Amino acid sequence: MGSIAEIQQWIHEQLRTTPANDWIQIPRIDLTRLRERRLPTRAELDAAASEHPVVFNWQYGSRQIQVLNSAALRAAKITRDTPEPVGGKSKIVKDANGELTGVLENPGGLTAKYRQSKPVSDEAFVTALKQVHRSYNRIGITSVIERNTNIEGYRAYEKLKTAGELTVRATVTIGFGSHNTIEEAEKFTHSLPFRFRDGDDWVRVGPLKIFVDGGILYGTAYMREPYGAQANQFYGFTDPDYRGSANFTLNQIENMMRAAHQAGWQMCSHVTGDAGVDLVLDALERVNRDYSIKDRRYTLIHAYFPNPAAVRRAAALGVCVDTQPAWFYKDGDALADALGEARLTNFIGLAEWRNGGVKIAINSDHMHGIDPNKSLNPFNPFLAMYVAVTRRTESGRVIGADQRVSREQALRMTTIDAAYLSFDETKKGSIEVGKLGDLALLSENPLTCEAERIKDILPLVTVVGGKIVYEAPPR
The missing domain is CATH 3.20.20.140 (Metal-dependent hydrolases)
Known part of the structure; x- marks a missing residue:
């Protein structure tokens, strides 16, 4: 996938086969490969799936950034009042008005249980x-x-x-x-x-x-x-x-x-x-x-x-x-x-x-x-x-x-x-x-x-x- 529009199209295709409560996890994409050279926004993920949890994950080494759509934020019970985990590097990113942007830095336990990989035989x-x-x-x-x-x-x-x-x-x-x-x-x-x-x-x-x-x-x-x-x-x-x-x-x-x-x-x-x-x-x-x-x-x-x-x-x-x-x-x-x-x-x-x-x-x-x-x-x-x-x-x-x-x-x-x-x-x-x-x-x-x-x-x-x-x- 080489653009945010292509990511949105891919999400649309996953909606046909992904059970309602399962998170749609976007495959690894490096920002250098996206035409926009930036993370997709919460609104852009919402436009592709308003009721189904979706997460974009950008990670390598000691740094992880996730972008969640609104349904994923609701599923993870993350609101503007959710405190950031104590003693770690986790950050819940908000805009100037204190509203959630959907971006989580080093989220750890905030989303881990929703993103578990399925076992492979x-x-x-x-x-x-x-x-x-x-x-x-x-x-x-x-x-x-x-x-x-x-x-x-x-x-x-x-x-x-x-x-x-x-x-x-x-x-x-x-x-x-x-x-x-x-x-x-x-x-x-x-x-x-x-x-x-x-x-x-x-x-x-x-x-x-x-x-x-x-x-x-x-x-x-x-x-x-x-x-x-x-x-x-x-x-x-x-x-x-x-x-x-x-x-x-x-x-x-x-x-x-x-x-x-x-x-x-x-x-x-x-x-x-x-x-x-x-x-x-x-x-x-x-x-x-x-x-x-x-x-x-x-x-x-x-x-x-x-x-x-x-x-x-x-x-x-x-x-x-x-x-x-x-x-x-x-x-x-x-x-x-x-x-x-x-x-x-x-x-x-x-x-x-x-x-x-x-x-x-x-x-x-x-x-x-x-x-x-x-x-x-x-x-x-x-x-x-x-x-x-x-x-x-x-x-x-x-x-x-x-x-x-x-x-x-x-x-x-x-x-x-x-x-x-x-x-x-x-x-x-x-x-x-x-x-x-x-x-x-x-x-x-x-x-x-x-x-x-x-x-x-x-x-x-x-x-x-x-x-x-x-x-x-x-x-």
């Missing part, structure tokens, strides 16, 4: 996972790094493999959670029923992951400099010195790193802001004084705002970067307007990382939807390559042309360099004698076709393990 989860993998095959993907799950998620991959229904190879990342004291971190790593690199060439245990900050699309990335007045207006902040925040202290991050390193694990961090990257590198340097971590290929996931100092430090520690050019394509225009174009010149700065000697992979961070180009995070690898080569946003605007990379470099970032992050470069990532039989036959050559056509390349055949897992229908 193991069978339904595995079936859905299989469908997602088939969508990947249709765009030429043969391997994935599942970037955050748990023991049960890993077992789901094993079930597909045992049943002979796994059509992509998977390295599975395990979330570390908030086990941030030495004792808690060691207890967590020792409690896991597997160890790093357990498994086989189809399903393998990957790194442990910690979430250091939030996201730049939500104003929760931890930045070196304040977001600025224009950004504060877009995100809804009032503090002129606001820089976002980190989820953990330096000592807590170090504790988790030490426990994981001593237990033989690779690690990775969700970290989007430049100050967040500084924090991770500070902790890594502390650990590196006692144990060499250079061969562990610690990975920064996202790391959207590289700078020379961070690049030098990362290269010295053998740190890798895993980032998402499709976000530049989809969100670059809105972010340039909010943060200023100068700040966007090195946003997802592939050339900066690469020229500094840091191994980098480009990918999707796919979460919602199964269309390769229209999902919340598009997973079309050729779109990622196109953006890496052209630095064009969806509107055609070029921002930070000096961060372009060559076609061959972009191809390597999608294949052999991505395999390096999971210690698989000797088995996959290139077509060579002795490597796994995974490949895709493409409609055009990304190294020679017109640059604008790179994003439109399609696989004709996708092969995994020597078996055809997708074949395009005859034209």
